[in-house]
Amino acid sequence: MKESASKSVAYRSGKVLVQGRFRDDLVVITRGDRIASVQGVDDPLDDGVQIIDLAGDYLLPGFIDTQVNGGGGVLFNDQPTVEGIRTIAEAHRAFGTTSLLPTLISDDLEVVEQGLEAARDAIAAGVPGVRGLHIEGPFLNAARRGVHDADKIRPLSREILDGLSPLPNGCTLLTVAPETMEPAVIAELVNKGFIVSCGHSDATQKQVKSALQAGMRGFTHLYNAMSQLTPREPGVVGQALADDESWCGIIADGHHVAAESLEVAWRCKGAGKLMLVTDAMPPVGGAESSFQLLGNPVSVRNGVCIDAHGTLAGSALDMASAVRNMSQLTSCTLADACTMASTTPAAFLGIDDQRGSIEAGQVADLVIMSKDRRVRSALIAGQTPDSSLN
Ligand SMILES: [Zn+2]
Numbered sequence: 001m002k003e004s005a006s007k008s009v010a011y012r013s014g015k016v017l018v019q020g021r022f023r024d025d026l027v028v029i030t031r032g033d034r035i036a037s038v039q040g041v042d043d044p045l046d047d048g049v050q051i052i053d054l055a056g057d058y059l060l061p062g063f064i065d066t067q068v069n070g071g072g073g074v075l076f077n078d079q080p081t082v083e084g085i086r087t088i089a090e091a092h093r094a095f096g097t098t099s100l101l102p103t104l105i106s107d108d109l110e111v112v113e114q115g116l117e118a119a120r121d122a123i124a125a126g127v128p129g130v131r132g133l134h135i136e137g138p139f140l141n142a143a144r145r146g147v148h149d150a151d152k153i154r155p156l157s158r159e160i161l162d163g164l165s166p167l168p169n170g171c172t173l174l175t176v177a178p179e180t181m182e183p184a185v186i187a188e189l190v191n192k193g194f195i196v197s198c199g200h201s202d203a204t205q206k207q208v209k210s211a212l213q214a215g216m217r218g219f220t221h222l223y224n225a226m227s228q229l230t231p232r233e234p235g236v237v238g239q240a241l242a243d244d245e246s247w248c249g250i251i252a253d254g255h256h257v258a259a260e261s262l263e264v265a266w267r268c269k270g271a272g273k274l275m276l277v278t279d280a281m282p283p284v285g286g287a288e289s290s291f292q293l294l295g296n297p298v299s300v301r302n303g304v305c306i307d308a309h310g311t312l313a314g315s316a317l318d319m320a321s322a323v324r325n326m327s328q329l330t331s332c333t334l335a336d337a338c339t340m341a342s343t344t345p346a347a348f349l350g351i352d353d354q355r356g357s358i359e360a361g362q363v364a365d366l367v368i369m370s371k372d373r374r375v376r377s378a379l380i381a382g383q384t385p386d387s388s389l390n
Contacts, residue, residue, distance in 0.1 A: 006031060006032050007031070007032065007050065007382075008029060008030065008031045008036065008046060008048065008049040008050065009029070009030050009049065009050045009051075009052060009382070010027050010028070010029045010045055010049045010050070010051045010052065011027065011028045011029075011030075011052050011054055011059055011366075011368075012027040012028075012041065012051060012052070012053060012054065013053050013054050013055055013056065014028075014054030014055075014056070014057055014058060014059040014368070015054075015056065015057070015058045015059065016028055016038070016058075016059045016358060017058065017059065017060045017061060017335055017338050017339070017342075017358060018038065018357075018358055018359070019357075020271060020335055020336070020339050020343075021335050022058070022334075022335050024056075025040060025041055026038055026039070026040065026041070027039050027040070027041055027043070027045075028059060028358055028366075029045070029049065030364040030366075030379075030382045031382075032364075032382055033363060033364055033381035033382045033383075034361065034362065034363060034364055034382070035358060035359060035360055035361065035362045035363075035364050036360060037360045038358060038359060038360060054368065056371055057368055057369060057370050057371060057376065058334075058338075058367075058368070058369040058370075058371075058373075059358065059366060059367075059368060060096070060338050060342060060358075060366065060367040060368075060369055061338075061342035061343060061346075061355070061356050061357050061358055061362075061365065061366065061367070062096065062097070062098025062099060062342060062355070062365030062366055062367050062378060062379070062380065063095075063096040063097045063098060063099075063276075063319040063320075063323070063341040063342055063367060063378075064097070064098070064099040064100070064131070064341070064342055064345040064346055064349070064351075064355065064356060065092065065097045065099070065100040065101070065276075065277055065278050065280075065319050065341075065345070066100075066101050066103075066134060066173060066249060066275065066277055066345050066348065066349065067101065067103050067134055067136070067220070067221070067249055067277040067278065067279050067280075068088060068092060068097075068100045068101065068102055068103050068134075068278060068279075068280050069102075069103050069104075069105060069279065069280060069281050069282075069314050070088055070280060070281050070282035070284070070286075070291075070314075071087070071088040071089075071091035071092050071280055071281075071282065071284045071285045071286065072087040072088055072090060072091030072282070072284075072285045072286050073087070073091075073282050073283075073286035073287060073288055073291075074087045074088050074091075074282055074286075075281065075282045075291060075292075075293065076088060076102045076103060076104060076115065077104055077105060077107050077111060077293075077294060078292075080102075080104065080111055080114040080115040080117075080118045081114075081118050082118055082121050082122045082125060082127060084102075084118065085102050085118055085119065085122040085127055085130050086122065086127045088100070088102055089102075089127060089128060089129035089130055090128075090129075090285075090385070091284060091285025091286060092129070092278075092280065092284065092285060092318065092319065093128070093129055093378045093380070093385060094285055094318075094375065094378070095284075095285070095318035095319050095320040095321070095375055095378075096319055096320045096323075096341075096367040096369065096375040096378050097129065097318075097319045097378070098128075098129055098355075098365040098366075098367070098378050098379070098380045099129055099130075099131040099345075099346075099351075099355060099365065100129055100130065100131065101131060101132045101133055101134040101171060101173055101349075102115070102118075102119060102130065102133060102134070103133075103134035103135075103136050103279075104133070104134070104135055104136060104137070105136050105137055105147075105148055105293075105294075106136070106137030106138035106140060106145075106148040106149060106152040106153050107137075107138065107149075107152055107294070108152065109138075109160065112135055112138075115133055115135065116133060116135075116165075116167060116172075119132060119133035119167055119170060120167050120168065120169060120170070123167070123169045123170045124169060128380045128381075128383070128385075129380055130170070131170055131171055131349070131351065131355075132167055132170035132171030132172055132173065132349070133167060133170065133171075133172055133173070134173040134174075134175070135172065135173070135174050135175070136175040136199065136200075136220065137152065137153060137175065137200065138152045138153050138154050139153075139154070139155065139156040139174075139176045139177065139180060139181070140153050140175070140176065140177045140180070140199070140200035140201070141153075141177035141179060141180055141200060141201050141202045141203075143202045144177070144200045144201055144202050144225045144226060144227070145200060145225070146200060146224070146225040146311060146312070146313075147293060147296065147298075147307055147311050147312070147313040147314070148200060149294055149296075152294075155180055155181070156176070156180070156181050156185060161185065161188065161189075164189075164192075165192060165193075166192055166193040166194050171195060171349045171350070171351065172193065172194050172195065173194070173195045173197060173218075173349070174189060174194045174195065174196050174197070175197045175198070175199040175200065175220040176189075176196060176197070176198065176199075176201075176216075177198070177199070177200055177201035177202065177203065178198055178201060178203050178207055178208060178210070178211035178216060179201060179202060179203040179204070179207045183210045183211055183213065183214035184214070186211050186214040186215060186216055187214040187215050189215075190214070190215030190216075191215075195217060195218070195348070195349065195350070196211075196215060196216040196217065196218075197216065197217070197218035197219060197220045197249075198211060198216055198218070198219050198220065198226070198236060198240070199219065199220025199221060199225065199226065200220070200225045200226070201225075201226050201227065201236050202226070202227045202236075203226075203227060203235070203236050204227070204233060204235065205233060205234040205235060205236075205238055205239045208235075208236050208239040208240070209239055212239070212243060212245070212246060216246070217245075217246055217247060217348070218246055218247040218248065218249065218348055219236065219240040219246060219247070219248045219249065220249055221249055221250065221251050221256065221277065221279060222237065222240055222241075222248040222249065222250045222257075222265055222274075223237060223250070223256075223257050223261055223265070224251065224256050224257070224312070226240075229241070241264070241265065241268040241269065242268070244273070246273065247269075247273050247274075247275055247344065247345075247347070247348040248265060248269055248273065248274050248275070249275050249276075249277040250262065250265055250274060250275070250276060250277065251277060251278070251279050251315055251317065251322075252276055252317075252322045252325045252326040252329065253278075253303065253304075253315050253316070253317040253321070253322065253325060254303075254325055254329060255303065255304045255312070255315075256279075256312060256315065259329040259330065262326065262329055262330050263329075263330045263331060266326075266330045266331070266332050266336075271332065271336040271339045271340050271343075271344060272339075272344060272347070273344065274340055274344065275340050275341070275344040275345040275348055276319065276322040276323065276326060276337070276340045276341045276345075277322075277345075278315055278317045278318060278319055278322060279314045279315045279317065280314065280315055280316070280317055280318065281293075281298065281305050281313065281314035281315060281316065283300050283305070283316050284315075284316060284317070284318050285318065293307065293313050293314075296308070296313070298313040298314075300316045303316055304316065319341055320369070320373070320374065320375045322337075322341065323337045323338055323340075323341050323373070324337075324373050326340065334373070342356050342357070343356045343357050344356075363381055364379055364381060364382035365379065365380055365381065366378075366379045367379075
């Protein structure tokens with residue numbers, strides 16, 4: 001066993017996010033890859049514990065991003081490989097993301113298969129930060145396709161459904177347009193182990209409700225690429241906001257969703273059901289500000305990824321910026337925003353028994369954030385980026 005496997009570290013003098021609020025009277029002790037205890041400042045420490053003085057910095061649960069198309073110059077659709085995932089995860093780690101789902105936009109089914117294989121192998125190989133896969137299409141509604149290629153969008157046939165299996169070793173999130181399939185199909189996907197979310201959908205409120213009853217549990221980038229709230233037809237947005245049980249991902253880059261719409265989502269869903277996602281593209285943590293999205297040139301202008309037609313094409317957002325934006329653009333606190341980037345997506349993915357909060361027994365995925373809200377360090381299973389290389 002490596003020496004580091006059982007090393008104990010005590011993080012003290014920080015503002016620790018515990019149960020949705022910051023506490024400055026706690027010491028967090030990690031041992032190896034786990035949080036060993038969370039104790040009071042006056043409780044004695046064991047001999048040999050390394051002490052890290054946070055000097056008033058924030059100690060947060062690692063950020064969990066359920067929607068990451070790319071980063072570090074890599075678009076996952078172009079590089080659905082273990083190395084592609086490694087590059088994307090490393091790029092996002094600099095912004096506090098310690099768990100992510102690489103995300104495929106609508107593509108050929110062979111690419112979906114490659115993505116599943118790559119995510120499975122990356123998890124098996126222990127690539128830091130990969131927790132599963134998000135398959136965002138092709139079973140969507142072309143009427144709400146956004147930048148997805150209309151030629152790739154297709155119905156989920158019985159043959160495809162029978163051949164489709166979730167990852168055996170991670171979370172498999174599947175975004176679908178529920179109006180394109182029977183609720184029984186959604187129930188079948190859920191029974192197979194997929195986490196089903198509604199997105200790129202023109203569904204009526206009734207169709208959404210039926211899908212939720214069949215086991216659908218979330219909404220993909222709330223407000224964007226979905227039927228809107230109107231007086232007599234609440235649409236996807238209305239049902240998402242009115243429903244207490246489901247989770248909503250939201251892109252808080254200040255461009256995809258207006259500040260007032262973010263505020264409405266926050267007031268309706270709260271920190272427990274609204275989760276921050278980046279929908280990030282290759283420029284995040286990368287050197288280039290332009291890229292090809294399935295043959296469609298996209299460039300970053302004023303912090304926004306747009307294609308030649310001016311359509312938003314994912315985002316240039318990183319999770320630390322999403323946290324800052326959410327707490328600045330709405331009435332939620334920084335603690336709420338951090339919860340929406342960690343605890344809430346962990347619950348959505350059903351991995352909250354292992355990750356997403358600072359308590360004894362959890363995996364030591366931790367973010368140290370400075371007083372001016374910049375990420376200083378992101379630990380995955382107790383390891384800093386340098387130490388996880390060996
Ligand atoms: Zn999308």
